[in-house]
Amino acid sequence: MGTFTKSIFLMLLLAGIFRNSNAQNSVVSGVVLDTAGLPLPGAVVRIKSATDSVGSSADNDGKFTFTKVKYKAFTLSASFIGYDTFTKQYVISKGNTLHITDIKLKPSSNTLDAVTISGTPPIKVTEDTVSFNAKAFPVRDGDAVDEVLKKLPGIKVDKDGNVTSQGTPVTKIRVNGKDFFGTDVATAIKNLPAEIIKNLQFIDDYGDQAKLTGIKSGEPEKILNLTIEEDKKKGYFARASAGLGNADRYNTNIRGNSLKGERQISFNGTAANANMRGGGGDGITTRNDVGLNYKNEFNTKISADAAYNFNNNKNNTISSTYTQNFLQDANQNAITRLEDARGNAKSDSYNHWFGGNFEYKIDTMNYLKISPNFSYNKNNDDNTSASLITQDTLSTRRESNSLNTANNINLRTNVFYNHKFAKKGRNFTTWGNINYSSGESYRQALNQYINQYTNATDSLLQNQLNNQDNRNFYLNVGASYMEPLWRKTFLEFNYSWNRSATNNTKDTYDVNGGNQVFNPNLSNIYDYQFITNKAGVNYRYIGEKLNYTLGLSAQPALLRGQNLSTGVQTVNRTFNFIPSGRFSYKFSNQQSLDVNYWGRNNQPGFLQLQPITDNSNLQNVVTGNPNLKPEFINSINAHYKQADWSAGKVFIANFSYQRTNNKIVTTKDRVPGTVNQLTSYINTDGFYTLQGDYDISKPFSADRKFTLGYSGSGRMNNNISFTDGSRIKAKNLSWRQELEFRVDLKDIVNFEIETSYSQNLTNYSTDTFADRQSNRFEYGIEGRNYFFKDLTLGYDFSKQINTGFDNGSVRNPTLLRLYSEYRFMKDNMAAIRIEGFDLLDQNSGISRDVFDNVIVDRQVNRLGRYFMLSLIYRVRKFGS
Known part of the structure; x- marks a missing residue:
């Protein structure tokens, strides 16, 4: 064979080898899970052949991908700290792709001293x-x-x-x-x-x-x-119930689900004027609800989910409210403004909501998600109220009746796109969010004021009509680019632009007899825009135990308002450097700590900005402030989690601190010689919130027959307000401790005993105001006892003891609910239930809220005693 012929032969041979090599390049992907089916992000995955080895790490969803595998047969191993290493041989038998789903890592038996973990941890x-x-x-x-x-x-x-x-x-x-x-x-x-x-x-x-x-x-x-469960992904199940009670109470419900692999269709429909769960919520409500949910994975690339909800709620709430407003005059003298009010509010609302997600995994490198959302709301309200305000030697009684109608439409679409580059860890993300809302409202209010002075009485009748039209358009676009620096470190650059534009038209008419007279002093057209540009960089480190992110952003913000009725324009500019950080440390597979810090702007609300007066309530006339600056909020929180997998013992604690610069607070100025006040808004510093909570749960046996739970929470607010030019700080501290004991004996009894004590304290920066305190002690038991396999007795008892509330109508309610249910037919398909709700007829809602220098004690009616007989029918089938 000549030299030329040998050269040609060698070239052809190399070309064939090269071609065959390329032909054998395959894609191997999969997901690494634990035995509970949870992803293990960061798990190390390697594939080996006789002559080669390549490794990778799983992403946050436990997924991994190898794009250039040159051999059909290989050994795959997956490892994660605290777990046994998974090893298995695979062969790509068809095509050039293989997706592996059976990688499940078991917890290592030596993770804890003297503890053997078996089965799936609870x-x-x-x-x-x-x-x-x-x-x-x-x-x-x-x-x-x-x-x-x-x-x-x-x-x-x-x-x-x-x-x-x-x-x-x-x-x-x-x-x-x-x-x-x-x-x-x-x-x-x-x-x-x-x-x-x-x-x-x-x-x-x-x-x-x-x-x-x-x-x-x-x-x-x-x-x-x-x-x-995998074996439950094919089948259907449905439940229908119908109940009739005394006092014309009824409750009907039907819900069903159909599953076929990843395709799921769910339906829920309710028509009721009674609450099957026992009477939660303020007032008496009649509701009609319909819900439909659909989700499916059409193929390996395309999946979607969508839901539609409709509800019509009619509610009647009767309330009694006692408000204490602590004021201070120019001579530092304490003045208390007391309001005792009674209200009867009737509402009728119609709500449509549709939303969903469309996900398209274009290929292994590109991902697209589109999330549309639509809602429509219509509300009709009819409110009557009476209030008595006393201040010094003055008093005013107000009788009010108002009719309100409002329609609102909201359209929103979010688009998210991600591209992964060939270099692991390098990716580009971009997104866009569009939100448009439109609202119209009509309100007519009739108020009569009777003023009582030291030696005189007068009265005033006010009849006012308001039409308001509001439009808002919000746009957010942004992008992020991540570049890996070393094996465990990454650098991310990001930018986002936000613009919120609002247009509001308010027309006010004074009604005198049958005539409507336009009031230009209480009407206007007002536009405002809030625009931010935010550019930042983040440094991220990913380790087996330590994971942290450090970042810094710069954000200029523009808040601009135009009063189109007067031609007056206001502009406020701010600039913030925003550091951010996230620290996460994994002490073990059962113990972790993470700490987060971030900052953000919060724009003023429209009513806070609009430079127009709302005097629909002469006792509290409100005027916006167009010179308000956006708030800037600094937040830090910490979360600690610990769990003993073998015994199911859990300890979780959370802590957070939030401080707001340029906090938007209320100002109140008294009108001399009356009980009326003028309210507006300004920016101030010094507002902060500190809160924490913890939860401890310990079972006393492996099968969790007896469980003890102990939890607590606390919150402290430093509120700021201004009265007649005086700055007042009100520190509000609230805390709660709770003890629970639960018993679960299969086919015998399930019940939980619960007791708690809570306290609410408020003290002021001036000695002219006395400290305020309220206390609440609660205890109760909820559970079910089972007799003769098919008979159930259920009970729900609770008792409240309240002290320190200033509203004389507040009681200490005792609530008792009992029911009995008997199951019959094949596979317990049917059941009949008789129930008694609020047997002592003491259901009422009692609350205390603290706002700046205001304390509000409130009590509302809730669904009272009634009895109901219900029939329940179930069908279900799983598998083939």
Whole structure:
């Protein structure tokens, strides 16, 4: 073979090898989970062949991707601190892609001294998540998710179905990571049966960008994510109930779910004028609700979820309010303004809401998410009230009747896009948020004032009509670029631009007989814009135990207002350097601490800015201040979590401090010779809030038959107000301690004994005002006893003892609810229930609020004693 021929042969051979090599380049991806099904971010993944090895780390969702695998057969290993290493051999048998889903790491047996971990742990804590294994908290067959939530340490479910985690409200429910019934948490937790749930994960959600980049800033949203058992992802279940009671009470509900893999359709409908949960909420409410939820993964790239909710609520609330307003004249003399009011408010509201998410995983490098949202609200209110205000030797009685109608439309769309580069850790993110809202309101108010002086009496009749039209357009766009520096460090550059523009038209008419006379002094057209530019840089370090982010941003802000009726324009400019930081340390797989700091602007509200007077209540005439500056809020918080996986013992503590510069506070100036006051707003410093809470839960056996819980919270506010030019500080301290003991004996009894003590104290910077204090002691028991397998006796008893409230109508209510339920038919498909609500007829809502130098004690009516007979029917089928 000649030299030329050998050269040609060698070239062809190399080309063939090169071609075959390229042909064998494959993509291997997967997800690393623990045995509870939770992702393990940062897990080290390696794939090895006989001659080569390549490694990577899992992202925040536990996912990993290798894009240039040159061999069909390989060994994969996954490791994470505190877990046994996973090792398994794989073969790419078809095509050039392989997605691996069976990587589950077991906790190491030597993580704790003298403790052997077996099975799935009941409770697990990670940096942003507290996860509960649903099987460790068994409930009665046929129960919904809300009954599981009641058993979880640190979790509260009130009588209206609102859920809080360590005192923070849960604002959204997700199922397998997808939104479920939007923000209607109460409907969501009643819609899903407990038996299909695998894990309940309480997540601090910092948004889509944080999930992809790990850069977390600002205050997270508390979200409950429910994962479904694999064998329950195919089937259906439905529940219908109908109840009739005395006093014309009724309650009907139907809800159903259909599941087929990742496709899920859910429906909920309610028509009721009674509360099946026992009478939470102010006033007496008649409601009609319809909800529909849909989610699906159409293929490996496209998924979507959507929800629609409609509700019509009619409410009648009768209230008694006692308000103490502590004032001070120019000579530092104390003046107390007391208001004793009674109100009867009737409302009729219609609300439509639609929202969803569309996710498109374009390829392994590109991700797009679009989230549209629409809402429409219509409200009609009819309010009558009477109040008596006394101050010094003066008094004024006010009789009021008002009719209000309002319509509001809100349209919002969020777009989020992320691109990952070939170099690991390098990515680019951009987003845009558009929000448009429009509202119209009509209000007619008739007020009669009877003024009592030392030796004289006079009266005034005021009849006023207000039409208001409000438009708001909000636009936010931004981008972020992340560059890896070394193996564990990253640098992120970000920029965002925000613009909020509001236009408000207010027309006021004085009504005299049948004539409407336009009042130009109380009418105007006002525009204002709030614009910020924010540019910053973040440095992030990711270690096996230590994870931190340090950042600095610069933000100029412009607040501009134009009174189009007078041509007057005001402009306020501010500039802030905003440091930010996040520190997270993982002591072990069961113990972590994270500390966060961030700063943000808060723009004034429209009514605070509008330079026009609202004298619809002559006892409190309000005028906006167009020269207000935006507030700047500095926040720091810390979260400590500790869990003993083997025993289920949990200790969680939270702390936060917030200080506001240029805080917008009220100013009040008395009108000489009357009880009337003029209210406006100014900026001031010195406002701060300090709060903390903790929760300890300890079971006394592995099966959690007996559990003791101890929790507490405290909050201190330093409020600032101005009265007749005098600056007054009011420190308000409130705290609460609670002890719970829970018993769960399968098919015998589930009950919880709860007792708590709380206190509310207020003291002032001037000695002319006396300190104020109120106390509340509560105790009760809630549970169910089971007899003969199919008979249940339920009870809910609570007692309040209140002291220190100044409202003479406040009582110490004792509430008692009893019910009995009998299940029958095959698989307990049907049940009949008889219930008695508020058997002692003492249900009332009692509260105290402290605002600056004002203390408000309030009591409202709530749903009283009634009885109801209900029929319940369930169907369900899972599997093939």
